[in-house]
Amino acid sequence: MKAVLCKSFGPIDNLTIEDIPNLKPSKNEVIIDVKACGLNFPDTLIVQGKYQFKPEFPFSPGGEISGVVKQIGADVKHLKVGDNVMYGSVFGGFSEEVKAKAGDVFKMPPTMDFTTAASSMLTYGTSYHALVNRANLKEGETLLVLGAAGGVGTAAIQIAKALGAIVIAAASTEEKLQFCKQNGADYTINYSSEDLKSKVKELTNGKGADVIYDPVGDKFSEPALRAIAWKGRYLVVGFAAGDIPKIPLNLVLLKGCQIVGVFWGAFFKNEAQQNTENFMTIVKWFAQGKLKAQIHGEYPLEKVVEAMYAMINKEVKGKIVLIP
Numbered sequence: 001m002k003a004v005l006c007k008s009f010g011p012i013d014n015l016t017i018e019d020i021p022n023l024k025p026s027k028n029e030v031i032i033d034v035k036a037c038g039l040n041f042p043d044t045l046i047v048q049g050k051y052q053f054k055p056e057f058p059f060s061p062g063g064e065i066s067g068v069v070k071q072i073g074a075d076v077k078h079l080k081v082g083d084n085v086m087y088g089s090v091f092g093g094f095s096e097e098v099k100a101k102a103g104d105v106f107k108m109p110p111t112m113d114f115t116t117a118a119s120s121m122l123t124y125g126t127s128y129h130a131l132v133n134r135a136n137l138k139e140g141e142t143l144l145v146l147g148a149a150g151g152v153g154t155a156a157i158q159i160a161k162a163l164g165a166i167v168i169a170a171a172s173t174e175e176k177l178q179f180c181k182q183n184g185a186d187y188t189i190n191y192s193s194e195d196l197k198s199k200v201k202e203l204t205n206g207k208g209a210d211v212i213y214d215p216v217g218d219k220f221s222e223p224a225l226r227a228i229a230w231k232g233r234y235l236v237v238g239f240a241a242g243d244i245p246k247i248p249l250n251l252v253l254l255k256g257c258q259i260v261g262v263f264w265g266a267f268f269k270n271e272a273q274q275n276t277e278n279f280m281t282i283v284k285w286f287a288q289g290k291l292k293a294q295i296h297g298e299y300p301l302e303k304v305v306e307a308m309y310a311m312i313n314k315e316v317k318g319k320i321v322l323i324p
Contacts (some may be wrong), residue, residue: 002324003095004304004317005058009049015061017301023099026069028104030079031071036118038064039299039320040151041215041240044308046091053265056090062093062322063265065100066108066117076102084108088121090265094304096324103272109283119151119293119319120282126237126264127213131163132268134260135211135233139164144200144209146224147216147240148185149161149320151177154294155295156213157183162290165211168203168218170196172314179317183294186220191220200227208255213237221245225255232257294318 005016023031045051045060049203079085079102081163087105092098108117131137143160147153148169160167161184169180170189177188189199200209208229214221219238225234225247234257239245252259268275285291296318299307307320 001096003060004062004301005060006047007052007058009047012044012047012305012312015047015305017249017304020095023097025073025099027073027075029073029099030069030076030085030105031086032065032067032085032098032100033070034065034093034096034324035064035114036099037062037322037324038118038122038151039311039322040064040122041238041309043312044312046157053090059091060093060095061091062095063089063091064118064120064122065089065093065098066114066252067098069105070097071264074155078102079107084114084117086117086121087172088264088268094322104268106276106279106283108296109287111287112283115295115298115321116286116293118321119295120286120291122264123151123155123319124159124282124291125268125275126152126262128260128282129157129264129275130213130235130237131159131211132278133263134262135235136175137163137165137211138249140166141210142166142168142204142207142229143213144168144170144224145180145213145228146170146191146220147184147214148180148188149317150215150240151316152237153206153213154180154183154318155291157185157294158291158304159285162285168200168209170224178290179294191290194221196220197223197227200224204229208232211235216241217245218243221244222251223249223259224245226286228255228257230256232282234259235262236260237262296320300324308316
């Protein structure tokens with residue numbers, strides 16, 4: 001089978017596409033014939049050695065997978081060969097096959113296509129876990145989403161609207177903000193040209209945002225935190241803008257707020273049952289039309305480097321999906 005391989009940490013241009021042996025399942029595993037795999041910002045970090053998790057070499061990046069069950073282990077009962085499935089992992093997806101623990105694999109609903117399924121595991125899984133399990137976002141509360149036009153940002157907007165929240169979307173261009181409005185955002189802020197803190201205060205009549213969803217980090221985090229409401233919840237999702245910010249902790253004291261870490265990769269491993277329940281709701285909302293994957297583009301495996309550069313250069317609205 002063909003796979004994108006990372007053999008050493010370094011520039012994404014060092015990725016290769018090679019033929020490697022086909023995979024074999026153990027008794028509790030399945031082999032998935034990959035039909036689509038979502039590209040996410042952590043994929044660009046993991047190949048450079050900048051992610052918190054470092055796989056053994058060689059490995060294939062990509063953790064948001066859809067496909068067809070090709071083989072099953074002897075003890076697998078809930079899946080069979082030929083099932084259309086979706087699977088979330090940390091790596092392994094940019095290949096023609098992937099091996100997965102059967103308990104982490106979900107059957108795709110009949111109404112969902114492979115591209116949509118490969119755009120929903122990490123992004124919608126992360127955003128649902130963040131907003132529901134970690135922030136307990138309530139109907140009528142105000143959510144500020146940074147990096148709102150990206151994959152997890154778009155998912156956060158849609159999930160927040162399904163929960164009945166008011167959404168302020170912050171992004172870097174007017175084109176991206178229009179995209180956010182099309183996905184349900186009530187208000188927008190261009191943080192390239194507007195003061196983030198004062199604009200949030202203005203839009204909330206001085207109260208501030210009840211929940212802040214931050215996959216961006218860097219210079220945006222502190223002004224966002226300064227715009228949080230009393231007893232607000234600040235969700236640390238990632239650091240797509242580059243540097244990990246150093247937050248003055250006196251702000252947390254003065255605001256009576258919480259800073260809450262969100263790491264979906266650890267959540268689905270440590271709390272598998274809760275993750276399954278989350279996805280039952282996510283799949284239901286897709287079927288009801290409350291959620292809809294926004295696809296920026298589909299790329300073959302051979303253009304993985306081009307796809308990654310599009311993400312690094314912040315050209316992407318919604319999701320990129322690789323098609324083996």
